Amino acid sequence: MSAEASVLYDAPGPRAKRLDAILNVVFTAVFIAIAAWIIYAWYERGIFDDRWEVLWDPPKNQTAGDVWMSLARGVGNTLKAAAIAAPIALAIGATVAIVRRGARRRLVTGSSAVVTELARGLPVLMLMFLAKLFFGWSPLWSVVFGLVVYNAAVVAEILRAGLAALPKGQREAGLSIGLSMMRTTLLIELPQAVRIMLPALISQMVVLLKDTALGYIVAYDELLRVVKLNRDFFGDRYLIPLFLVGALTYILINVAVSRLAVWLEGRMRRSPGAAKKNDGGDPMPEGGAEAARYTANTGRGTGGVPGP
Amino acid sequence: MDTFIEEFGAVWGGFLGTVSLTAVSGVLALILGTVLATMRVSPVGPLRTFGTLYVEVVRNTPLTLMFFFWVFVAPSIGLLFPSLGFWPAVTALTLYTSSFVCEALRSGVNSVGIGQAEAARSIGLTFGQSLSQVVLPQAWRTAIPPLISVLIALTKNTSVAAGFAYVELVTVQRTLMTSNPTDGLWIFFGIALMYLIITIPLGVLAGQVERKVAFAR
CATH class of the missing domain: 1.10.3720.10 (MetI-like)
Structure with missing residues (x-):
């Protein structure tokens, strides 16, 4: 929670601060998990194979x-x-x-x-x-x-x-x-x-x-x-x-x-x-x-x- | 003129295409935009970061690029739509428009004076009460006029679907103009009229809402 005052929330007390800290960790973990899952799914489909060579060593004599x-x-x-x-x-x-x-x-x-x-x-x-x-x-x-x-x-x-x-x-x-x-x-x-x-x-x-x-x-x-x-x-x-x-x-x-x-x-x-x-x-x-x-x-x- | 009247069946089909695309992606964009706005004003850091990142990236992406992604790129990473046309268009328009909806809602919430919330808390209202009785009613008033301009922009933006295998008004305009080159201007103004049938009522509505909710701050 940033220090600036918000129209929606009161200044956090000890309990809210604890909750914020927990939610911070939970959501960071969730986002990292989702990102890792997407990258793994791409890897499974072979997105990270030699197709990227088109950017430095393209096929077809180019x-x-x-x-x-x-x-x-x-x-x-x-x-x-x-x-x-x-x-x-x-x-x-x-x-x-x-x-x-x-x-x-x-x-x-x-x-x-x-x-x-x-x-x-x-x-x-x-x-x-x-x-x-x-x-x-x-x-x-x-x-x-x-x-x-x-x-x-x-x-x-x-x-x-x-x-x-x-x-x-x-x-x-x-x-x-x-x-x-x-x-x-x-x-x-x-x-x-x-x-x-x-x-x-x-x-x-x-x-x-x-x-x-x-x-x-x-x-x-x-x-x-x-x-x-x-x-x-x-x-x-x-x-x-x-x-x-x-x-x-x-x-x-x-x-x-x-x-x-x-x-x-x-x-x-x-x-x-x-x-x-x-x-x-x-x-x-x-x-x-x-x-x-x-x-x-x-x-x-x-x-x-x-x-x- | 004659072409427009003779081919009115096709024009009507395009009109329905535009309306259905606007309606479906408009509703979905309002829902997604609300979720994003909630994220951006929430006290949880990662959610705020995600919301900000999403809005920044999407707002700086051309809509055509978004369509291109869902039509050509998404299939090769395994996101396949059952058919080309409607659903890729809805997806692209929803994701694009939701970022503007989010910003309209967020500016509405931010426009409420901080004293309002403090007053609500100090007379003992709970979080839910102060939100539903004090903050949101005021936030809506500021948010509705820009939300309607977002919807008007959405109506115009559905035209991009013409480039990606969906039949709507601009698709019809292109076919009719190609087959009847001499009648082009009439076709153009006819199609323009169909767009104005959608956008002018929205604009009038925006003006009325604005007058109705105008209040001194």
Whole structure:
């Protein structure tokens, strides 16, 4: 039991401490037993035989270099799709958010709201198939299309929440020193909105990176598909080592980006001058609440943790 | 337009496929997610470690990778499903979604002020009473809106099953678009409508629940 206070349990007394100690030992033993049983079962099935040689001494006259080069190409393609889609999605999302902020006509705000809701409410895979089968685009651009449409809509919503969260005085101050509406939004409001919502934006980029794996289904040669192609070439026996390499790569990349977001969030909290002392009193009085509500409702923005 | 109406039987089949996949894996994910959340807030160290590890790994795994595991990798380590299609999809979606359910529930429990539990204990409520009368009713209120967004995301995520031998809406979209390339846009919007039939009521429900349970903290 950690020292921090918990809402569920009282501070443990001598009896609870004894019980905790016993349960600790029991559950550790249970977990070790389960792990040992799984590994033994695998051993029985011959998982730990020479099939792992595919990673350093593959059959069929291939060299280890060939296998690793193909896997590296897969990682490269995964990152390429994400690297093309992310800036476009951010740019379009920001544009939509700015237009919705500045637009006074019902028609513009209404239609952009409908389009964002639609793009957010559809499976990314549907959009990828639209690009592939109807527009006839290449797999790479189908993947990029699906990722851009969906993530631009989400980014627009995140930034809209961020803009709505700013204290009114920011806008009034901008207008009162003679900036136009557009310049007020661009120069004063948007930088602050991005700053509040940066963790949510980064976690959305992790989601984008994760979703590149959908490229497997639309025949884009990303990491998972390369694993599958290698398996088709070498045979089903060699799937487990190849899959393990692929899965670990995905998880490590995503964990690294998520950690970056957590670190960035912590750094922003500590850094002076950020979103403070604007209207006097509480930093971001309404803003904090709005951002917290957004986080609570969407599960996003909790330190760069990818959403579903 | 004509294709969509003529082929509505196929579309309806896909719709039922999507709905059944969402319903079954949604229920299972809620159960498993609750178990995981209990583990993560329990005072027993190993359970907490297991819960944390599970959630961290699963949340950073692409769903397609999860499907790939249950369809291609699991048979070679002896986990064989009786048939391809439904049950591997349910397994993948359940395991994936349960980690998000766990986090929604855990954030709900953590949102309850510690003073609430202390007050409950200090007036002499037992552990069970303070949990059922004080902590959980408040935790639910915070947890339900994110839980509904998790379910909406689950509905959209069932589309990944299209890549792994299961017939649902995106599978139908792909077949119809391939056979009727000129009618593609109508098919797309038709299928989109079928998804919205599932997700919009959920979204409206989320909004209503949110208003109903809104309370000052």
